[in-house]
Every structure is written in C-alpha cells, then in structure tokens.
Amino acid sequence: MTGEALAILTLRNLQKYFPVEKGLFSRSTGWVKAVDGVDLSVHRGETLGLVGESGCGKSTLGKLITRLEGATGGEIEFEGRDTLSLKGSALRELRREIQTIFQDPYSSLNPRMTAYDIIEEPLLVHGTASKTERRNRVFELLETVGIRREYGGRYPHEFSGGQRQRIGIARALALNPKLVVCDEPVSALDVSIQAQILNLLEKLQKEFGLTYIFISHDLSVVEHISDRIAIMYLGQIVELAESSAFYAQAYHPYSEALLSASPIPDPTAARQRIILKGDPPSPIDVPAGCRFHMRCPHAAEICRADPTPPLEEITPGRWVRCWRAGEIRGIPESGANRTEPTGLHQNDLP
C-alpha cells in the first residue's frame, strides 16, 4: 500500500469547525463542520486532485495546510514537523516551503503593486541578500512562467487573466517551495487559458520537483493533471484513488454521480447521467450515518444509522467511505475493516 514513507504531507483526523453564533451575546449554537476528520497523505512529487462541490470544505482544507487557518483538531505533519504547533520563525520557515496559488487572479494580486514588486515581496521577506540578486531572481521567475521581463513594471490590471495567474504562480514559486496548494487556479480562466496554465504547472512540476495539491470542483480539469484523486463530501474524504482507475470507474456513489456529471468532449459518447436527489445537507446539521445516504441511490438500512462508514481500502490504492461499495461494485469484501468503524491505524493512512 501507499505508506507514509513516500509522504511529504500527512493529515490525521484533521478537523476545522466554525462556530455558528446567534443572539446578543454570541452564544455558540452549533458548529459548521467544514473539515471533519480528514486522513490523507500526499506523496512527494505527485499531484493530488482534491475535488468536491461548493461548500464541501476543500478550500478550508487548503487553508489549513498552508496555515492560513488554525485547525480545531487533528494533526498535520509536513516532512516530520507538526505544522499546527509551529510559531514565529519556524512558521515562517514553513511558509517558505508550502505555498498557495489562488483561485481568482484578479483579487490575489495587489492592484497597487507592479508585477515586479509582487514577485519581489517574498524574496524581501525571506531576506534574499542583495538587490541585484533579487532582480535576477524576479526576472528569472517571470521568464519561467512565460512573461517577458519588460512587463515587470506593469500593474496587474494591465495583464490578462492568464498572465495574472502566471504572476501568482511566479510569486508562489519565488521561495522554491516543496508543496504548492493550488486552490482552483484555473476555474476563473477561459478554457483555452486553462490549458496553458495547466501545462505550465506540469512543466514547473517536472522542472522543480514540486508536489501539488490541486483543489478543484471540476473533474475534467483535474483529470489532466492529477496522479491521484480525492473526492470530498461534507468535510470528509469519500474516495481516494489513482487517477486512471478513478476515471475508469468511481466506486463511491457520490463520486460516480460527480463523474457522470462531468462533460465528455464527444457528442456521440453515451453516458448515463446520475441525477442526485436534493441538495447536500448543511454542514451545521450533519446527518447520522453515512453523510450521503439521503441522496444515495444505493442507500440501505446500514447507511442510515450511525456510525459513519470508515474510509476503507477496497482494492489496492483505492479508498472508499461506503458500507456498500464492495457489494455494489461486485468486489468480494475483505471484511477486516467492517467491524472497526473508526478503525484507521496510524500507519494505515490512505
């Protein structure tokens, strides 16, 4: 199995709850469980596609990993360090190694700074010595992401969306990070530009040996770039699989529905659309049992009652959070995990 030896980043039972406050004295009346017990490891050099619908917690997960938000519970281990407890200079050191590419290239660049200043900022913060050195590095980065160095003096509004995203990428790369969390980096762009940016990201990954966590709501975008796919639903990972295997057949009913909804660029292709009933339940009021049971076409008695099904390795490298996945897909069940619903061993992370 895919052990932790390969892992650059490991999440253990990670939780992020936001309080729901009501009334005069801000009484906390409940919690939005944005991320609710995520176990995941990300391998060095891979691209992990993190997919889910709006509000499933995928962006929050990204913010937890980059330490833009603190977690409510659980652990994040990055190269042997527990990142959630880092402070001061150790945290700054971590910031150097984990970087983010943001979704909206219009809001992620300060409109009052030139492209040059934007890319120079991380170098200034982390004390890259001389002015000439920084200058060379900025020009090098600009050219790496495909922007002519003469454009360094321009302001963000003088660039197109794709070019701005390139500047955002150059800024993220400035400190030679090891892990880059791409938070929907192409969903604000035109389809033709999306491909350019995805190609650029792949090229950079090869060149600098980067590890990506690629957050998206669009399976067809992720397919192109990911080695593995993780599907999130209501703050939990419901399926994790190798990309090729996943696109051949999704095992979790939710992933299956998601996959059937993603368009195929072939008008003659026949694919049965699976239409889900209803909306995802509110993350404030999470249903008992499997979180997907109200909308699941395969829901049975076991799905409606607590506990929530565990994330089990059904076939090698494929983890599914569903009691009936084996049954539905016709795989003889191992049975070992069935008796132990909470049962993920520390060394047994997906």
Place this chain on the structure above:
Amino acid sequence: MQAPPVDRFCGVRISPLTRRRLHNFRANRRGVWSLWIFLALFAGSLFAEVVANDKPLLIYFDGGFYAPIAKAYPETTFGGTFETETDYRDPFVADLIDAQGWMIWPPIPYNHRTVTWDLPVPAPAPPDAEHWLGTDDQARDVTARLIYGFRISIIFGLVLTIFSSIIGVAAGAVQGYFGGWTDLLFQRFMEIWSGLPTLYLLIIMASVVAPNFWWLLGLMLLFSWMGLVGVVRAEFLRARNFDYVRAARALGVSNGVIMFRHVLPNAMVATLTFLPFVLSGSITTLTALDFIGFGLPPGSASLGELLAQGKANLQAPWLGLTGFFTLAIMLSLLVFIGEAVRDAFDPRKLFAGVAPPPETTAETATAPATGGGA
C-alpha cells in the same frame, strides 16, 4: 535590459491609477480653483508678519540699516530714552528716525495686538483708509487680526487633522486587521471615551490652566481621533480577507508590513476623501471655542473672538460681517476642495470608460526560461 515605462508627477513616480485620480481631480474645475485660492490665501497668511506688523520692514538710520522684524533694538539705538524695545509707532520715536533716515512700513502698519491710541472716534471705529476693515472694540485693526486669525485657524486645523488622522488610522487599522477581541474591546472603549463631554472638560481645564495653542490642540486631539476610526476599521475588516492579503500572509509577510503595504493604501482612499471635511470641522470647532471664550488665550487673533465681538457690538456691523464672510469663504473653499478630492477617488468615475487591457500572448517568452532555471 529595458526599464519599465515610468509615469512621473512632480518628480514622484505614480501609478496609472494615481494619474487617473489626478485627472479626475482636475476635471472638477471648482475644486481646482478653490485649491489654488486657498493655497494662495494660506501662503499669504504665512507671511503675516511682513504684511501686517507694527514694526517697519526696514529702517535706514544714521548711515546704517536695521530690520526690526528680525531683531529687537532698544530705543536708545535711535537716540531715545528707554533701554526697552523700540515702539516704532510712537510719534516721538518716528520723528527721531525720520530726522536721520527713513522707515519702510508693511502695507498694514499694525499687528493683531496693536492698539491704536489716536483713534478719531470711539472704538470700534468704522472702516476708513487707515483701518480697512475698521477696528474692534479694543481699537485693534481688524484686517491685521483677520490675517493672523486666519493663519492660526488653518494651522490649528491642519495640525489637528494630521495628528488625529495618524492616531485614527492607526487605531482603526489595528482594530480592523486583528478583529476579534481586540476589535470588540477597543470599540467598547471608544464608545465610553466618545461619551465624555468634551466641552465640559475644556471648561473645567480652562479654569485650572490658561489654555494655549498646544494645550488646546492636545485636548481636542484626545477626542477628535475617533472620527476616522470607523472608516479605516471598515476598510481593514474588508481587506484582511482579500486574496492578496492572504497571499502575503502565506508568504510569511509580517502583520505590520501587510497592514502598511497591502491594506493601508485601500484605507487611504476613504481617509483622504474625509480629510478636507475633517479640516473644516477642526477649524469650526476652534472658532466655536473662541466664540464662547474657552479657546485661545485672551488677546490672540482668532475668528471666533471676532465673531463674539460682532455679537457684542451690533452697532459695528463690520466686525460680524468680516468674521462671517471670512469663515464662510474659507469653509466653502475647503468643502469645494473636498468634493474634488471625493471625485478623484470615486471608483465609479475612476473606472468609467477605461478600456480593458489588450490580451497579449504569454506563451512567447517561455523559451529562455529553460536556460536560466532555478
């Protein structure tokens, strides 16, 4: 290597955004001429000592030159009796100097405290060739007092505005950026603080110590800084969740630098728009305090005191009218300037009719990158 094109205004590098703001400011004609008139009046009043003074600008006496404005000479210098500083308006001294030389007087040979002892009519005297706007009830020249009063009002207003904006912006920034408990406690503190009655405090303080310029300024500053906090706090609350602020945090930029470099420029728009109005507010406050007699020390030139005299001497309308017109014109000019500043920063005007930037193919320059990889 080709340097990026740089736009400059008065030698300072400016962004295209600033260029458009300047353009919008200039488009408001009334604001522009108001600014020039105001600047001219203010610059003129800065030279009040040269325009209205009870000392000559230059004296030629017995083969030597003297500049009484810059240096104090005892009366004995000019052959008088006293060791004290010369009173050049004294007819006896004037005769002594005129006998052996000459004097050049400023256009208005009085300063704000010069009492004209030889008025032909009882004070307040109506306007005539000697006293252009008449004298007040202590026989002091109104024109001279107006010039000095205008200057002190503007300077007081400017200093108060600058200091209260600095404190207000800093306080608002801290509250908005950190939010949470910092914000909550600070807001409650401000609610209590703003509940303190400024006027009573001033009256009580005035009975203990005689207020002077700086004293009054400090006391007003205690309360005036709160004016801008709301706006700045709101801007910071909004901006702390901007993606580029998040990006800066993810890069490890310190809070101070983020606040200063990334967020403050946003807040400055709101602040700058407010400043002319804060300035006119400060001037009005000082005038009001002077009017009721709790302002600058007695004898100081001040518009409020002039208005109070106008009220006390309704038979001498030149006092009240002068004060009224000066204040009205000054405040109107400031409001006109404020409107132009507001126009300059108005986002609706700022981005109206701006063409979107041309798309350029970005893939062109990737080739050299492989050579210089990191």
